[in-house]
Amino acid sequence: MDDDSRQARWERRTEIPLALASMLYLAAYAVRVLAHGLPTAWRHTSLAVLFAAWAMFIVDYAVRWRLSGQGHRFVRTHWLDTLVMILPLLRPLRVVRLYEAVQRRRGQPRLALHARVITYAGMSAALLGFACALAVYRQEHAAPHATIRTFGDAVWWACATLATVGYGDVAPVTPLGRTFAVALMACGLALLGAVTGSFSSWLLQVFSREGEDEGRPPRS
Structure with missing residues (x-):
């Protein structure tokens, strides 16, 4: 039986948007690292994308913390999520779950x-x-x-x-x-x-x- 708690519903709704935000974060970081001769406007745009995606990750973490009802225990039991929030460069690993999420929403077998x-x-x-x-x-x-x-x-x-x-x-x-x-x-x-x-x-x-x-x- 699927979990129908508020936290589970939130995670299902945000799974695909956060995966896409993770890809945007990685792409923007790659642009800033590799595109040395990029115009200033584009570098500022990539920096804005980085901070916008990071803000989404922080909001998601805060909402899941609030909905879990665990208080400070949430940080201890979700230490990997905490680490990823602090080091958002690891966040694109969430994209791994994107394929299965799309299949699940379309009713296709995993x-x-x-x-x-x-x-x-x-x-x-x-x-x-x-x-x-x-x-x-x-x-x-x-x-x-x-x-x-x-x-x-x-x-x-x-x-x-x-x-x-x-x-x-x-x-x-x-x-x-x-x-x-x-x-x-x-x-x-x-x-x-x-x-x-x-x-x-x-x-x-x-x-x-x-x-x-x-x-x-x-x-x-």
Whole structure:
């Protein structure tokens, strides 16, 4: 049975608008980081989009806090939401839920559990890697003795870090850049574990069904 509380209804109504706002936030941040020769008017526009989207995230958090009726316990039980509100660059991960929300509203069947885990983990890795590449490039490209000089270097570093390979040919040298690196390493391990665990479970189920089918007597 679906949750019909006021908080659940609010979350269902705002799911798609907030996902779109998350994409706008990431796009505006990318413009400010990568478009060095952008006219001043466009840079001000992208900054306005950033603050408008961030304001939406703060309002959403405040409303859900109010509707939950948990008081200060809401911050402890929703620590990830609190972190994302403080660091809105992580907010685009909410887009991962957009596909399922659209399917649910159209009455279409959702993907199987294993397919959802693999799909969501892949989308999360792509969005998180892109966001961290932007943040690290912004901190590193002008730093003394930096090895991450271009956005391509930042993307390569993010891919190697998410894949837990860590070639070491490029690495952040600033304190904030290394902080992003530690967070990305932790997320890479978690996402990789989710994908491999789900895929292994799916294979076990497939082989188990095949074994059951082989053990059944043939039909006459």
